[in-house]
Structures are given as C-alpha cells and as structure tokens.
Amino acid sequence: MISRNLAILSALLLTGACNRAGPDSAQADANPGAIAKLSVERGQYLASIMDCSGCHNIGSFSPKPEEGHLQGGTIGFEVPGMGVFYPPNLTPHPDAGIGKWSERDIVTAVRTGRRPDGRILSPAMPWHAYSHLTDEDAAALAAYLKSLPPSPHVVPGPSSKEMAPQPYLTVAPPAKAPAQAPAA
Numbered sequence: 001m002i003s004r005n006l007a008i009l010s011a012l013l014l015t016g017a018c019n020r021a022g023p024d025s026a027q028a029d030a031n032p033g034a035i036a037k038l039s040v041e042r043g044q045y046l047a048s049i050m051d052c053s054g055c056h057n058i059g060s061f062s063p064k065p066e067e068g069h070l071q072g073g074t075i076g077f078e079v080p081g082m083g084v085f086y087p088p089n090l091t092p093h094p095d096a097g098i099g100k101w102s103e104r105d106i107v108t109a110v111r112t113g114r115r116p117d118g119r120i121l122s123p124a125m126p127w128h129a130y131s132h133l134t135d136e137d138a139a140a141l142a143a144y145l146k147s148l149p150p151s152p153h154v155v156p157g158p159s160s161k162e163m164a165p166q167p168y169l170t171v172a173p174p175a176k177a178p179a180q181a182p183a184a
C-alpha cells in the first residue's frame with residue numbers, strides 16, 4: 001500500500017514538473033539555439049501584452065497603429081512640468097535606435113528608467129510598472145528588441161512644450177464653465 005501511494009505521489013510530482021517545464025523547455029535543454037529562440041518568442045509575447053507598440057510604433061495614436069513596428073512614435077507626450085517626450089525607436093539601428101545599447105542597458109532602462117547616459121526616463125514611459133518584471137522576462141524583452149530589423153526612423157529627443165517639433169498629446173485645462181442661464 002505504501003509503495004503504491006509512493007508511486008502515485010511520484011507520478012503526480014513528475015506530471016507537475018512536466019507542466020511547469022513544458023515540452024519546449026525540454027527541447028531547449030537539448031539545444032542552446034532553441035533557448036535563445038524561446039527567449040525571443042517570449043519577449044515578443046511580452047512586448048505585445050505590455051503594449052510597447054501602443055506608443056513606440058510610427059503609427060501609434062494614428063488610424064494605422066500597426067505601422068512601423070517599434071520604430072519610434074511620431075506623437076509625443078506632454079508631462080506637465082517636465083516637457084514633451086517622444087517614444088524612441090527601439091530597433092537595433094546604431095544611430096536612430098538603441099543598437100549601441102547592450103541587453104543589460106535595455107533591461108536597466110525598462111525596469112529602473114535609467115538610460116546609459118544617466119538620464120531618468122519621464123513617466124510617459126511606464127517603467128514604474130515594468131520595474132516588477134522578473135530577470136528572465138526582462139532579458140527576453142531585451143532579446144526580442146535586439147532581434148528586430150534596424151530602422152533608420154529618427155525620433156525627436158525630449159523638448160520643451162514651446163519647441164516641440166511634432167504633435168503631442170497634452171493635458172488641456174478644463175473647459176470654461178458654461179455661461180449662466182439668464183434668470184427667468
């Protein structure tokens with residue numbers, strides 16, 4: 001009886017282990033190239049559900065939101081008191097994109113807001129929320145960005161409201177209160 005229970009227990013444990021690891025991991029264990037591919041696929045999945053392209057596509061906030069995948073937004077964000085920030089080109093282009101950044105640089109920027117030059121990204125980029133990413137998921141996101149085709153699309157840097165070179169989303173003052181109806 002005891003040995004039968006043990007057999008059931010070990011079968012359950014084995015099933016649990018398989019469910020956690022999944023067939024893809026078994027395949028990856030056998031082949032380091034497969035691990036890299038799984039990481040890029042995981043990064044692509046994360047980029048899609050974390051909505052990177054909702055801001056960083058050329059077409060973000062336009063009628064063609066899918067256009068120019070992660071090649072840099074053409075519509076900026078005003079952060080009151082800070083200025084206007086355009087979502088940069090995230091492809092590995094060495095000048096227009098983040099091709100000179102290491103995967104570690106990307107992980108640091110996405111999780112702590114710190115760029116390699118030390119500037120802290122404005123909250124227009126939701127890095128406060130992304131600070132909760134696990135090491136594995138942050139590395140997968142960086143691997144995915146590195147796998148994109150480099151795009152030469154240039155995005156303006158941060159700017160003051162007065163000097164902003166392209167359209168931006170802004171925080172409008174409240175509309176004036178409607179005029180009082182004349183007393184009857």
Ligand code: HEC
Nearest residue numbers: 047050051052055085086087088109115121122124125126
């Ligand atoms: C709500 C819009 C928005 C979303 C969603 C968003 N970003 Fe950003 N991101 C920005 C803006 C705007 C900036 C520029 C902020 C600044 O310059 O202070 C930025 C900056 C960055 C930078 C720094 C690049 C550089 O050249 O300085 C990286 C890296 C980045 N985002 C990656 C991502 C990734 C990866 C995702 C998805 C997981 C993502 N962003 C989602 C708006 C967004």
